[in-house]
Amino acid sequence: MKNYYQPEIETASRERILEIQNEKIVKQVKHVYDNVPYYRNLMEKKGLTPEDIKSVDDIKKLPFLTKDDLREAYPYGLLGTDIKNCVRIQSTSGTTGKRVVAFYTQKDIDMWEECCARAIVAAGGTDEEVCQICYGYGLFTGGPGLNGGSHKVGCLTLPMSSGNTDRQIQFMIDLNATILCCTPSYAAYIGETLAEQGYRPEDNKLKAGIFGAEPWTREMREGIEKSLGIKAYDIYGLTELSGPGVSFECEEQHGMHINEDHFYAEIIDPETGEVLPEGEKGELVFTSLDKEGFPLLRYRTKDICILSREKCSCGRTHVKMTKPLGRSDDMMIIRGVNVFPSQIEAVLLKEGFTPNYQIVVDRVNNSDTFDIYVEFSPEVFSDKIAEIQQSEHKLSSAMRSMLGIDPKIHLVAPKSIVRSEGKAVRVIDKRKLV
Amino acid sequence: MAITQISAFLENKPGKLAEAITSITEAGINIRALNLAETKDFGILRLIVSDVAKAKETLGKEIIIKETPVVAVKMEDHSGALKEILDVLSGANVNIEYVYAFTGAMRDSAYVVFRVDDIAEAESILSQNGIATLKDEDMTEFLSSLK
Numbered sequence: 001m002k003n004y005y006q007p008e009i010e011t012a013s014r015e016r017i018l019e020i021q022n023e024k025i026v027k028q029v030k031h032v033y034d035n036v037p038y039y040r041n042l043m044e045k046k047g048l049t050p051e052d053i054k055s056v057d058d059i060k061k062l063p064f065l066t067k068d069d070l071r072e073a074y075p076y077g078l079l080g081t082d083i084k085n086c087v088r089i090q091s092t093s094g095t096t097g098k099r100v101v102a103f104y105t106q107k108d109i110d111m112w113e114e115c116c117a118r119a120i121v122a123a124g125g126t127d128e129e130v131c132q133i134c135y136g137y138g139l140f141t142g143g144p145g146l147n148g149g150s151h152k153v154g155c156l157t158l159p160m161s162s163g164n165t166d167r168q169i170q171f172m173i174d175l176n177a178t179i180l181c182c183t184p185s186y187a188a189y190i191g192e193t194l195a196e197q198g199y200r201p202e203d204n205k206l207k208a209g210i211f212g213a214e215p216w217t218r219e220m221r222e223g224i225e226k227s228l229g230i231k232a233y234d235i236y237g238l239t240e241l242s243g244p245g246v247s248f249e250c251e252e253q254h255g256m257h258i259n260e261d262h263f264y265a266e267i268i269d270p271e272t273g274e275v276l277p278e279g280e281k282g283e284l285v286f287t288s289l290d291k292e293g294f295p296l297l298r299y300r301t302k303d304i305c306i307l308s309r310e311k312c313s314c315g316r317t318h319v320k321m322t323k324p325l326g327r328s329d330d331m332m333i334i335r336g337v338n339v340f341p342s343q344i345e346a347v348l349l350k351e352g353f354t355p356n357y358q359i360v361v362d363r364v365n366n367s368d369t370f371d372i373y374v375e376f377s378p379e380v381f382s383d384k385i386a387e388i389q390q391s392e393h394k395l396s397s398a399m400r401s402m403l404g405i406d407p408k409i410h411l412v413a414p415k416s417i418v419r420s421e422g423k424a425v426r427v428i429d430k431r432k433l434v
Numbered sequence: 435m436a437i438t439q440i441s442a443f444l445e446n447k448p449g450k451l452a453e454a455i456t457s458i459t460e461a462g463i464n465i466r467a468l469n470l471a472e473t474k475d476f477g478i479l480r481l482i483v484s485d486v487a488k489a490k491e492t493l494g495k496e497i498i499i500k501e502t503p504v505v506a507v508k509m510e511d512h513s514g515a516l517k518e519i520l521d522v523l524s525g526a527n528v529n530i531e532y533v534y535a536f537t538g539a540m541r542d543s544a545y546v547v548f549r550v551d552d553i554a555e556a557e558s559i560l561s562q563n564g565i566a567t568l569k570d571e572d573m574t575e576f577l578s579s580l581k
Contacts, residue, residue: 376443376476381498383441383480383549384531385471410475413445414498 005121005153006114009261010316014309017317020261022055024289029053029062031080032295038069038077039297056264059287060275064298067100070240075101080295091139092239092338102239103293109148111290115237115245115259116149122250122257122314123208123233125179127154130205132177134168134186135213137161141243142213142336146181149245155179162186165193172204180209183336184216184224184232188366191227201229210235212244214336215324217432220366221253234323240299241286247321252313255320262289265319266298267307270328281306283328284321302329332429334361335368337405341426344372344407347398351391352379358417359407362430370407372399375414436503436553437570438486443498444470444477454479454493461492467547469534480534482506482547486570505548505556506568511537516546519565526559528552 004010012020030050033040042063043049052061070078079086080103088104104112120131131150135142143161150157158177160168168190171177180187187209194204206228212235224232236256237246246263247256258265266275267282276282284301288294303324312320332339345355356375361368374395382388392409400406418425444450451470458465464484471478483489486501493499509515516535523530530548537544545568550556557567 376498378498378500381441381443381500383439383478383500383502385473385478386531388478389473412475413443416445 003121003124003126004316005118010118010257010318012261012317014317017260018056021264021289024261025053025056025059025264025287026050028287028289028295029297031292032297035080036078036295038073039063039065059264059266059298062287062298064273064285064300065296066300067302070100074099078294078296079103081105081292086293088144089139090141090144090239090243100239102242104242105292108242108291108293111262112145112242112245113148113152115242115248115262116145116235117152118149118259119210119233119235119245119248120146120149120153120155120179122248122316123179123210123231124251125150125153125155125208129153129155129178130158130176131155131179131181132158132160132168132172132175134160134162134180134182134190135244141237141239142181142183145237145243145245146210150179150181165190169194169197169199172206173199176205178205178207180206180228180230182209182211183213184211184220185214185335185363185367187211187224187228187232188220191224192366195227201227204228206230208233210248212236214333215431223366236321236324238301240294240296240301241288242291246286250312250314250316255308255312255322257312257314257316257318257320258307260318262291263287264289265307265321267305268300270300270302270304278307278309281325284324300328302327302331304328330427332359332361332427334370335405337403339370339403339405343402344399347395347402348374351395351398353377353391353395354414356414356417357426358428359426360428360430368431370405371410372407373410373412373417375417376411377414380411436557437482437506437547437568437572439502439504439547439549440481440483440486440489440493441500441502442479442481442493444479446472446474446476451477451479454497457492457496458483458489461488463489463492467534467536467545469532469547471532502549503553505550505553505560507546507548507560507565508568509544509546509565511542511544515544519546519560522560522563522565523548523550523556526555528556528559 033050046063085105086103087106090102092100133146137143147159207230209230209232221232233249235244235248237244247258249256264287266285268275268285270283284303284305286299287297304326305322305324308320330341348355354375354377358373360371380391396409467482469480528550532549535546560567
């Protein structure tokens with residue numbers, strides 16, 4: 001039996017989807033042009049008016065938006081409606097320097113939650129489920145998004161938020177949770193802890209898990225599925241567009257269906273900005289077709305992936321994207337948090353350290369390790385260990401407040417960080433996630 | 435009044451101390467006292483040397499160094515000598531950051547080096563209690579007397 005949350009749209013013909021998209025894009029471009037001076041200005045620079053956009057085929061004429069635009073327009077510059085029409089703000093995880101603040105009207109929230117509901121139903125969810133959500137709640141979109149989706153499906157929702165693993169396990173076992181939503185690394189950790197506490201995979205009632213917000217490998221998926229006795233589904237999204245649920249996996253577990261009636265996807269060449277044909281690898285760009293509060297057009301995600309319209313056995317007709325295969329910028333996702341080397345550099349300079357550093361990221365026992373090696377400078381050096389440790393601690397806490405996660409700081413000798421062809425290697429990611 | 439200590443950053447790797455000492459030796463500098471403090475990632479080498487200027491020039495070319503004034507006291511080489519000095523300092527509430535000592539430079543004498551925040555205060559308290567502290571010149575004189 002096939003399960004869809006909104007079968008009429010999830011399995012609509014290509015023609016019908018295109019019809020919906022064409023109708024929405026014309027309205028949306030007009031809405032943005034009339035309400036977002038920042039974007040109108042970008043359109044005017046290209047000599048465009050809303051009349052130039054007659055269908056999704058014309059989207060390629062529109063100017064791109066990047067994270068830099070979002071930063072420049074912070075906080076209200078890309079707001080698409082009167083602030084009094086908005087009911088919620090969400091924000092990207094812990095990246096002070098590049099924080100994104102997104103606004104939602106009630107209609108935006110409903111749309112977002114419906115997208116999450118589609119993901120839950122695609123993972124086999126019904127109104128009989130007990131859905132345990134251990135994504136963070138608050139500004140982070142993970143918890144609120146899946147929470148809303150779970151309500152829409154009619155699941156009994158356990159809004160656990162992240163952390164406190166013993167309590168997670170107690171609720172999971174005592175309240176017979178059947179669906180688990182969290183980051184893949186936390187799912188793996190729960191699996192290990194269950195085993196340590198003497199539970200076998202068949203001792204829990206879980207049947208499915210919806211895991212996203214960070215990259216994970218096939219091996220990791222297999223490990224989670226085995227340790228929890230479930231089927232593990234991937235989910236993708238970003239705060240700029242709504243949150244989790246922009247795309248989600250179906251029972252095929254082979255690519256994520258993009259909710260195309262709300263988000264129009266393109267793949268571009270990150271160098272030239274040119275749209276690439278289906279099946280080619282490039283940067284994923286999204287146009288939000290009906291968001292009101294924060295209606296981004298042609299937003300460059302910097303995620304590198306491939307789109308496919310091959311027929312899917314699940315019956316859904318929406319285009320599928322691969323898991324992100326990399327980034328077209330230098331952003332890393334560490335413990336679910338977005339980290340840019342430029343932020344680390346800024347903190348180092350502010351705290352009086354040299355900008356000669358190296359980031360080493362690895363995954364040990366399914367959790368990310370994050371080490372920053374910083375070259376000593378005469379200013380930081382002291383004959384007293386306590387003084388050096390003090391500046392090390394000061395650096396650690398400055399990093400923590402900038403990034404939202406705690407790196408391990410190592411002070412190393414000047415010129416000891418390997419430079420390849422004169423250029424320092426800033427990031428060593430040993431996680432082999434692709 | 436204090437004497438000059440050179441501290442140097444050393445990576446916590448085999449051979450790093452040897453490298454530093456080799457370059458000092460090749461410059462003809464004599465080491466009067468040495469102390470090495472270690473952390474998990476690096477070490478701090480602290481030296482009292484015969485020729486501070488030359489040592490700075492030689493070592494400073496390769497590694498990060500720092501010059502710090504420290505209090506050095508000559509004491510008699512018998513049990514209780516250090517205790518007397520420490521009693522004076524703690525009686526005056528002088529906080530010692532670190533300390534190292536060396537003996538045998540001269541017969542029946544030992545030296546102790548103190549790192550304190552307020553050098554002048556520590557020295558004046560010691561001198562009020564009849565304990566003499568050394569100057570850089572004393573170290574040079576003392577070295578030439580050995581020749």
